[in-house]
Amino acid sequence: DAGITQSPRHKVTETGTPVTLRCHQTENHRYMYWYRQDPGHGLRLIHYSYGVKDTDKGEVSDGYSVSRSKTEDFLLTLESATSSQTSVYFCAISESGLRSGELFFGEGSRLTVL
């Protein structure tokens, strides 16, 4: 299995509080992604990174920010959590981006915003 660790795996928080999810990889892969998974919507891309300090928005980036200060860590921050951000968040990594194709996923972080 690819070395991807997400933390925390479960979190319950209140509306308006900041939340940071961490994705840590030991594969030295260049590309990292954050997705959210919701019933009826499948996986939707929030943000992705194509290198240290290089990030871009996905299709559902509003209310989220990311940072990547080193290759192995990609942080997803909800500045002020809302109930609509209750979801399961998945981090994924890829060695060569779209050319090789394969994404490796973490086990997910389940976030509940009350």
Added chain:
Amino acid sequence: SQQGEEDPQALSIQEGENATMNCSYKTSINNLQWYRQNSGRGLVHLILIRSNEREKHSGRLRVTLDTSKKSSSLLITASRAADTASYFCATVPTTSGTYKYIFGTGTRLKVLA
């Protein structure tokens, strides 16, 4: 909006039967991939087919791609109870210019023993 849409949304079959699920997408692509997700787990890559390929095999998996119809199918032969999972197609639209993998909504497969 979702690039890929799987059909059917749910499928229930008996062990030993074949399972076929389909994926339609909207724009031209570089490649199309299929992933499996067991309940409560992350997605696992199954197979990738490039836009210039029409068919690909991997063990009990057979994937076809019809770029003229913007569709793909995943066939699982001789299904087993362990194949019970959700299956997703993922594409990278050529118009994206970058690395945005777009996933469909998935097909939930249940294989009855």
